[in-house]
Amino acid sequence: VALQQAARLIARRGLIVLISDLLMDVPEVERAMRTLRAMGHDVTVLHILDPAERDLPAAGEALFVDPESNLSVPASVADVRAAYQNTVVEVIDEWRAVLGAAGVSYEVVSTDAPFGVPLRRAFAVRQLLP
Amino acid sequence: VSFLAPLYLALGAAIAVPLLIHLMRRRIGVRVDFPAARYLLRAEKEHSRTLRIKNLLLMFLRVLAILAIAFAAARPLAEWVGAGHAPTAVAIVVDNSLSSSVVVNGHPLLAEFKSMMRDVLSSATSADRVWIVTIDGNVRGGSVALLRDEIDRMEAESGAGDPSLALSRAAAVVRASGLAARQIALVTDGQRTEWQRVPPLADAQVVLHVPSGPVAVNRAVTLAEARPSRWTPRGEVAARLQSTDSTTYRITLNGRTFARGTAAPNEEVTVHASPPERGWLAGTVELEPDELAADNSRPFAVWIGPAPGVSVSPGAGPFLKNAIDVLRSSSRVVDGHDIAVVSADEVTALPALIVAPGDPIHLGAANRALERLSIPWRFGARRSGEATAHGAELDGVNSTARYDLVAQTSAVADTLATVGQDAWIVAGGRYVIVASPISPDATNLPVRASFVPWLGSVLTERLVGEPGQVLSAEPGKRLPRPRWADGIETVDGQRTSIGDALDVPQRTGTYFLTLNGRRVGALVVAPPPGESVLDRYSARDLAPRLQVSRILVAPDASAWASLSFRAAARRSLIEPALIAALLLLLSETLVIRRRVALPQTA
Numbered sequence: 001v002a003l004q005q006a007a008r009l010i011a012r013r014g015l016i017v018l019i020s021d022l023l024m025d026v027p028e029v030e031r032a033m034r035t036l037r038a039m040g041h042d043v044t045v046l047h048i049l050d051p052a053e054r055d056l057p058a059a060g061e062a063l064f065v066d067p068e069s070n071l072s073v074p075a076s077v078a079d080v081r082a083a084y085q086n087t088v089v090e091v092i093d094e095w096r097a098v099l100g101a102a103g104v105s106y107e108v109v110s111t112d113a114p115f116g117v118p119l120r121r122a123f124a125v126r127q128l129l130p
Numbered sequence: 131v132s133f134l135a136p137l138y139l140a141l142g143a144a145i146a147v148p149l150l151i152h153l154m155r156r157r158i159g160v161r162v163d164f165p166a167a168r169y170l171l172r173a174e175k176e177h178s179r180t181l182r183i184k185n186l187l188l189m190f191l192r193v194l195a196i197l198a199i200a201f202a203a204a205r206p207l208a209e210w211v212g213a214g215h216a217p218t219a220v221a222i223v224v225d226n227s228l229s230s231s232v233v234v235n236g237h238p239l240l241a242e243f244k245s246m247m248r249d250v251l252s253s254a255t256s257a258d259r260v261w262i263v264t265i266d267g268n269v270r271g272g273s274v275a276l277l278r279d280e281i282d283r284m285e286a287e288s289g290a291g292d293p294s295l296a297l298s299r300a301a302a303v304v305r306a307s308g309l310a311a312r313q314i315a316l317v318t319d320g321q322r323t324e325w326q327r328v329p330p331l332a333d334a335q336v337v338l339h340v341p342s343g344p345v346a347v348n349r350a351v352t353l354a355e356a357r358p359s360r361w362t363p364r365g366e367v368a369a370r371l372q373s374t375d376s377t378t379y380r381i382t383l384n385g386r387t388f389a390r391g392t393a394a395p396n397e398e399v400t401v402h403a404s405p406p407e408r409g410w411l412a413g414t415v416e417l418e419p420d421e422l423a424a425d426n427s428r429p430f431a432v433w434i435g436p437a438p439g440v441s442v443s444p445g446a447g448p449f450l451k452n453a454i455d456v457l458r459s460s461s462r463v464v465d466g467h468d469i470a471v472v473s474a475d476e477v478t479a480l481p482a483l484i485v486a487p488g489d490p491i492h493l494g495a496a497n498r499a500l501e502r503l504s505i506p507w508r509f510g511a512r513r514s515g516e517a518t519a520h521g522a523e524l525d526g527v528n529s530t531a532r533y534d535l536v537a538q539t540s541a542v543a544d545t546l547a548t549v550g551q552d553a554w555i556v557a558g559g560r561y562v563i564v565a566s567p568i569s570p571d572a573t574n575l576p577v578r579a580s581f582v583p584w585l586g587s588v589l590t591e592r593l594v595g596e597p598g599q600v601l602s603a604e605p606g607k608r609l610p611r612p613r614w615a616d617g618i619e620t621v622d623g624q625r626t627s628i629g630d631a632l633d634v635p636q637r638t639g640t641y642f643l644t645l646n647g648r649r650v651g652a653l654v655v656a657p658p659p660g661e662s663v664l665d666r667y668s669a670r671d672l673a674p675r676l677q678v679s680r681i682l683v684a685p686d687a688s689a690w691a692s693l694s695f696r697a698a699a700r701r702s703l704i705e706p707a708l709i710a711a712l713l714l715l716l717s718e719t720l721v722i723r724r725r726v727a728l729p730q731t732a
Binding site for chain 1: 161162163164166167168169170171172173174176177180181185188722
């Protein structure tokens with residue numbers, strides 16, 4: 001909805017940068033991206049990842065609750081950390097593939113690393129686009 | 131596998147902890163806000179099978195680690211794979227006490243023990259060292275052939291033996307063997323009265339066997355005693371019979387039956403007698419034989435002689451004279467000169483009951499008379515003041531005037547009664563000395579009811595006949611040498627001299643003690659009454675009473691024979707168990723840290 005609102009606000013073709021944790025459904029985002037691209041916008045997605053989201057917090061045995069959706073998952077961090085880390089990699093690869101197919105540049109931004117580096121990389125790639 | 135501390139196996143219950151963790155992990159109370167929960171859910175869904183296997187693997191590793199630790203804590207022992215046993219020092223302690231002669235299933239229990247010992251010997255190799263220790267503490271070593279001969283010759287003891295001595299000697303010989311594998315193999319009937327007190331043996335390892343099965347009902351003579359020990363010539367025989375029902379008994383004296391009767395269970399019977407025999411004699415109280423025949427007869431000894439002739443000197447005083455008259459009227463003594471009852475200043479011959487002179491002026495004459503008769507006592511300073519006497523069944527008697535009794539260097543005597551810390555009545559070989567005159571001015575003894583019985587006992591038990599007495603002892607014990615005897619006469623009439631101590635013979639019976647070839651006393655050898663009580667400890671009950679470093683209970687005879695060598699050669703499994711626990715915990719750590727094999731993403 002936010003992306004559609006942004007598309008309506010920009011009358012001319014322009015550059016839209018989406019900064020998000022991308023904790024949302026892929027098809028919806030993909031559809032919105034394709035719409036923006038169809039309107040002639042250049043779109044860049046900066047995927048914000050916290051280290052705790054990337055590696056799981058050191059919480060031992062705990063009930064992990066998403067405060068937005070109230071989704072709760074019990075887990076032992078030691079037991080699932082490896083699988084979780086693999087899943088995160090899979091998710092990033094999925095985003096990269098889906099957004100790439102839609103002509104959207106995609107960059108992962110870790111909150112524990114300088115923000116400028118991935119940003120410059122994203123826009124450097126942008127310069128190379130036709 | 132056996133365990134030295136099997137109670138620690140209960141630690142294995144701690145496996146409930148990882149099991150509960152595994153089962154309860156879906157009921158976690160800690161809540162973490164985590165926006166990326168959807169990734170977590172996806173990870174669990176995608177890798178649920180792998181995670182489940184991993185969790186199960188972790189649970190099993192943890193359970194096995196706990197079991198390995200509990201196993202190690204229980205101090206397991208097991209034989210290593212392989213044949214034979216390491217060179218072992220084995221001391222076979224056999225309880226051949228009197229109770230082992232009980233007949234079970236038609237054979238003496240000792241015969242079963244001997245068979246078991248032969249089985250142990252058949253397992254011995256030339257590298258082993260073996261000893262046999264009987265319950266009296268005797269140790270026999272040597273070749274297997276010699277030990278077999280020892281077993282063939284072995285008989286049940288006449289007494290309880292000394293289990294503590296036997297065990298400590300067994301521990302000492304295996305310790306001194308120099309071999310690393312040491313074992314005590316103990317076979318016993320587990321008799322409760324025998325295994326009451328066993329001192330700890332910290333470094334002993336014991337393989338124990340106690341036969342199971344019902345205990346024979348035993349009848350026994352637990353007391354046989356001549357009262358008094360000298361009859362002049364009348365007396366009585368007291369006997370106590372252990373039985374669950376009425377039983378007939380027979381009393382013999384000098385081989386002749388002089389009384390028969392029936393006694394109620396555990397009744398003490400008393401039979402009065404005035405036999406014609408004279409001198410030191412042996413007697414028995416007997417029952418019909420039962421499964422334990424060794425305690426169906428119990429010996430006693432008695433001296434029998436005519437009533438002694440007693441003379442009373444005027445200086446002894448009227449109270450003694452009147453008391454002698456009473457004894458004479460009851461025929462316990464007669465007129466005569468066998469024993470003199472005299473004031474010390476009048477004594478000229480022994481045996482004599484000597485009383486202090488009534489007038490201190492005669493004290494010098496009294497001491498000279500004592501010196502002439504080589505009596506090693508003298509009258510000393512006169513003491514006044516009321517004091518209570520103790521001993522010689524005279525408790526409660528007072529003395530208000532007395533002389534110190536001063537022992538000479540050679541004085542060897544019994545103190546029969548004391549006043550305060552001082553000797554008041556002393557006795558030697560053929561004399562009794564009272565330190566007070568027998569008059570109410572000096573003591574209330576002559577007006578006490580106990581006076582005449584005491585006087586009768588002194589005259590007819592202590593001063594009559596030879597200066598000996600009846601000693602009682604258990605077989606195999608050692609007594610101080612009695613100063614009134616120099617030899618011992620065996621049951622079959624053989625005489626041997628007594629050394630520095632009197633070694634009590636092993637066989638039950640009456641042995642006469644002699645002085646210069648004449649019978650002067652008797653030694654009655656009989657088992658302790660407790661040996662007739664056949665109640666047993668089970669092996670499980672007896673094992674903790676043996677305070678040894680390690681004990682294994684052999685459930686049957688063959689296991690006992692087998693374990694006698696193999697137990698000592700067995701190895702501890704503590705180290706392997708702890709290593710296994712460590713490896714399991716390391717594996718658990720690796721499984722936790724290891725990334726599970728997941729499909730690689732592009």
